[in-house]
Amino acid sequence: MSESMHHGERRGATRRKTFKSGQLVFSDGLLSVDCVVRNLSATGAGLKVDAWVECPELVTLRIDSGPIHRCQVMRYENSELGVRFLGTA
Secondary structure (H helix, E strand, O other), rough: OOOOOOOOOOOOOEEHHHHHHHEEOOOOOOOEEEEEEEEOOEEEEEEEOOOOOOOOOOEEEEEEEOOOEEEEEEEEOOOEEEEEEEEEO
């Protein structure tokens, strides 16, 4: 484990805390849900949604005033998601 990783940390990049508005888009753009980007790194993000939603494994994340990322949902618990960036859309 590299020194840059925290205890129990499985991410390849350190995330920084943030509070940005975003939107998760899925089902070929037919469905979306607002979210808050709670932390962010070059490789992924931690998100919070207001209500539970049936979320597929692959989604698009639009961050207000920022890039659009194709993402894989790595974790989903109690309206909090962890996503890994697969590339920009």
